[in-house]
Amino acid sequence: MPVYSARVLVSLRPSVLDPAGEATRAAAARLGVGGVTKLRIGKAMELEIEAPDLDTARERLSLLSDRLLANPVIENWTLELEPHGTSTTAASVMGEG
Amino acid sequence: MPVYSARVLVSLRPSVLDPAGEATRAAAARLGVGGVTKLRIGKAMELEIEAPDLDTARERLSLLSDRLLANPVIENWTLELEPHGTSTTAASVMGEG
Numbered sequence: 001m002p003v004y005s006a007r008v009l010v011s012l013r014p015s016v017l018d019p020a021g022e023a024t025r026a027a028a029a030r031l032g033v034g035g036v037t038k039l040r041i042g043k044a045m046e047l048e049i050e051a052p053d054l055d056t057a058r059e060r061l062s063l064l065s066d067r068l069l070a071n072p073v074i075e076n077w078t079l080e081l082e083p084h085g086t087s088t089t090a091a092s093v094m095g096e097g
Numbered sequence: 098m099p100v101y102s103a104r105v106l107v108s109l110r111p112s113v114l115d116p117a118g119e120a121t122r123a124a125a126a127r128l129g130v131g132g133v134t135k136l137r138i139g140k141a142m143e144l145e146i147e148a149p150d151l152d153t154a155r156e157r158l159s160l161l162s163d164r165l166l167a168n169p170v171i172e173n174w175t176l177e178l179e180p181h182g183t184s185t186t187a188a189s190v191m192g193e194g
Contacts, residue, residue, distance in 0.1 A: 010141075031165055036146050037147060039144050042143065043139070047137075
Protein backbone atom coordinates (compact mmCIF):
# COMPACT_ATOMS: atom_id res chain seq x y z
CA MET A 1 0.00 0.00 0.00
CA PRO A 2 1.38 3.46 -0.81
CA VAL A 3 2.84 5.55 1.99
CA TYR A 4 2.10 9.27 2.28
CA SER A 5 4.03 11.89 4.22
CA ALA A 6 2.01 14.52 6.01
CA ARG A 7 2.59 17.54 8.14
CA VAL A 8 -0.16 18.83 10.40
CA LEU A 9 0.38 22.36 11.67
CA VAL A 10 -1.68 23.27 14.71
CA SER A 11 -1.87 26.93 15.69
CA LEU A 12 -3.82 28.82 18.31
CA ARG A 13 -6.86 30.65 16.93
CA PRO A 14 -6.10 34.36 16.48
CA SER A 15 -8.49 35.27 19.31
CA VAL A 16 -6.62 33.08 21.82
CA LEU A 17 -3.81 34.65 23.82
CA ASP A 18 -0.34 33.07 23.58
CA PRO A 19 1.61 34.04 26.73
CA ALA A 20 4.45 31.61 25.91
CA GLY A 21 4.87 33.21 22.48
CA GLU A 22 4.79 36.68 24.02
CA ALA A 23 7.46 35.69 26.57
CA THR A 24 9.63 34.29 23.76
CA ARG A 25 9.20 37.53 21.79
CA ALA A 26 10.38 39.52 24.83
CA ALA A 27 13.34 37.16 25.24
CA ALA A 28 14.29 37.74 21.58
CA ALA A 29 14.58 41.47 22.24
CA ARG A 30 16.76 40.80 25.30
CA LEU A 31 18.95 38.54 23.12
CA GLY A 32 19.53 41.53 20.82
CA VAL A 33 17.20 40.46 18.01
CA GLY A 34 14.88 43.41 17.59
CA GLY A 35 12.02 43.95 15.18
CA VAL A 36 10.09 40.81 16.01
CA THR A 37 6.53 42.13 15.89
CA LYS A 38 4.72 38.81 16.22
CA LEU A 39 5.62 35.38 17.60
CA ARG A 40 3.08 32.63 18.17
CA ILE A 41 3.92 29.07 19.10
CA GLY A 42 2.09 26.12 17.63
CA LYS A 43 2.67 22.43 17.04
CA ALA A 44 4.01 20.66 13.96
CA MET A 45 3.27 16.96 13.62
CA GLU A 46 5.22 14.94 11.04
CA LEU A 47 3.37 11.78 10.03
CA GLU A 48 3.60 8.86 7.66
CA ILE A 49 0.45 6.97 6.81
CA GLU A 50 -0.29 3.91 4.68
CA ALA A 51 -3.49 4.31 2.66
CA PRO A 52 -4.89 3.01 -0.63
CA ASP A 53 -4.88 6.48 -2.22
CA LEU A 54 -4.26 10.16 -1.52
CA ASP A 55 -7.93 10.99 -0.92
CA THR A 56 -8.28 8.26 1.70
CA ALA A 57 -5.10 9.43 3.41
CA ARG A 58 -6.40 13.00 3.46
CA GLU A 59 -9.76 11.90 4.88
CA ARG A 60 -8.13 9.86 7.67
CA LEU A 61 -5.70 12.60 8.59
CA SER A 62 -8.46 15.22 8.65
CA LEU A 63 -10.37 13.05 11.13
CA LEU A 64 -7.22 12.60 13.19
CA SER A 65 -6.50 16.33 13.20
CA ASP A 66 -10.04 17.22 14.27
CA ARG A 67 -10.33 14.59 16.96
CA LEU A 68 -6.83 14.03 18.32
CA LEU A 69 -4.10 16.41 17.14
CA ALA A 70 -5.89 19.74 17.58
CA ASN A 71 -8.39 21.11 20.05
CA PRO A 72 -10.87 22.81 17.70
CA VAL A 73 -12.18 25.03 20.49
CA ILE A 74 -8.94 27.01 20.62
CA GLU A 75 -6.85 25.74 17.69
CA ASN A 76 -6.84 25.70 13.90
CA TRP A 77 -5.02 23.05 11.89
CA THR A 78 -3.56 22.80 8.40
CA LEU A 79 -2.72 19.57 6.61
CA GLU A 80 0.06 19.24 4.02
CA LEU A 81 0.08 15.87 2.31
CA GLU A 82 2.22 14.32 -0.41
CA PRO A 83 3.40 10.88 -1.57
CA HIS A 84 6.32 9.66 0.53
CA GLY A 85 9.75 10.60 -0.79
CA THR A 86 8.76 13.83 -2.53
CA SER A 87 9.03 17.25 -0.94
CA THR A 88 7.59 20.46 -2.29
CA THR A 89 8.11 22.61 0.77
CA ALA A 90 10.74 25.27 0.25
CA ALA A 91 13.15 25.30 3.18
CA SER A 92 15.52 28.20 2.79
CA VAL A 93 17.67 27.68 5.88
CA MET A 94 18.10 24.53 7.90
CA GLY A 95 19.71 24.20 11.31
CA GLU A 96 21.22 20.75 11.37
CA GLY A 97 24.69 21.79 12.50
CA MET B 98 11.00 49.07 7.12
CA PRO B 99 9.76 45.96 5.29
CA VAL B 100 8.06 43.22 7.28
CA TYR B 101 8.81 39.55 6.65
CA SER B 102 6.74 36.54 7.65
CA ALA B 103 8.59 33.50 8.87
CA ARG B 104 7.85 30.05 10.07
CA VAL B 105 10.39 28.17 12.16
CA LEU B 106 9.77 24.43 12.40
CA VAL B 107 11.54 22.73 15.28
CA SER B 108 11.69 18.94 15.29
CA LEU B 109 13.39 16.40 17.50
CA ARG B 110 16.57 14.96 16.00
CA PRO B 111 15.91 11.51 14.51
CA SER B 112 18.04 9.86 17.21
CA VAL B 113 15.91 11.33 20.02
CA LEU B 114 12.93 9.32 21.26
CA ASP B 115 9.48 10.95 21.11
CA PRO B 116 7.24 9.24 23.68
CA ALA B 117 4.46 11.83 23.26
CA GLY B 118 4.39 11.18 19.52
CA GLU B 119 4.35 7.44 20.10
CA ALA B 120 1.44 7.75 22.53
CA THR B 121 -0.45 9.86 19.99
CA ARG B 122 0.19 7.25 17.30
CA ALA B 123 -1.24 4.55 19.58
CA ALA B 124 -4.25 6.78 20.30
CA ALA B 125 -4.84 7.18 16.55
CA ALA B 126 -5.14 3.42 16.18
CA ARG B 127 -7.63 3.29 19.07
CA LEU B 128 -9.61 6.06 17.36
CA GLY B 129 -9.93 3.80 14.30
CA VAL B 130 -7.35 5.54 12.12
CA GLY B 131 -4.94 2.76 11.17
CA GLY B 132 -1.88 2.82 8.98
CA VAL B 133 -0.07 5.62 10.81
CA THR B 134 3.50 4.32 10.70
CA LYS B 135 5.22 7.43 12.05
CA LEU B 136 4.16 10.39 14.17
CA ARG B 137 6.59 12.86 15.70
CA ILE B 138 5.62 16.06 17.45
CA GLY B 139 7.53 19.28 16.98
CA LYS B 140 6.97 22.99 17.33
CA ALA B 141 5.91 25.52 14.71
CA MET B 142 6.64 29.18 15.41
CA GLU B 143 4.92 31.83 13.28
CA LEU B 144 6.82 35.12 13.32
CA GLU B 145 6.77 38.56 11.78
CA ILE B 146 9.98 40.57 11.78
CA GLU B 147 10.90 44.05 10.59
CA ALA B 148 14.28 44.16 8.86
CA PRO B 149 15.98 46.26 6.17
CA ASP B 150 16.17 43.33 3.74
CA LEU B 151 15.54 39.60 3.38
CA ASP B 152 19.14 38.57 4.11
CA THR B 153 19.19 40.52 7.38
CA ALA B 154 15.87 39.00 8.40
CA ARG B 155 17.20 35.52 7.65
CA GLU B 156 20.38 36.16 9.63
CA ARG B 157 18.47 37.43 12.68
CA LEU B 158 15.99 34.57 12.60
CA SER B 159 18.78 32.00 12.24
CA LEU B 160 20.40 33.41 15.38
CA LEU B 161 17.06 33.36 17.17
CA SER B 162 16.39 29.76 16.13
CA ASP B 163 19.81 28.57 17.26
CA ARG B 164 19.82 30.40 20.57
CA LEU B 165 16.20 30.63 21.68
CA LEU B 166 13.64 28.69 19.67
CA ALA B 167 15.40 25.33 19.38
CA ASN B 168 17.67 23.33 21.63
CA PRO B 169 20.40 22.27 19.16
CA VAL B 170 21.45 19.38 21.39
CA ILE B 171 18.23 17.47 20.68
CA GLU B 172 16.42 19.49 18.00
CA ASN B 173 16.79 20.54 14.37
CA TRP B 174 15.13 23.63 12.96
CA THR B 175 14.01 24.82 9.54
CA LEU B 176 13.30 28.41 8.58
CA GLU B 177 10.81 29.44 5.92
CA LEU B 178 10.90 33.16 5.16
CA GLU B 179 9.03 35.39 2.73
CA PRO B 180 7.91 39.02 2.40
CA HIS B 181 4.80 39.68 4.46
CA GLY B 182 1.55 39.16 2.60
CA THR B 183 2.73 36.49 0.19
CA SER B 184 2.35 32.78 0.80
CA THR B 185 3.97 30.01 -1.18
CA THR B 186 3.15 27.14 1.14
CA ALA B 187 0.60 24.76 -0.31
CA ALA B 188 -2.09 24.00 2.26
CA SER B 189 -4.37 21.34 0.90
CA VAL B 190 -6.80 21.06 3.80
CA MET B 191 -7.48 23.57 6.53
CA GLY B 192 -9.40 22.99 9.72
CA GLU B 193 -10.96 26.30 10.57
CA GLY B 194 -14.48 24.98 11.11
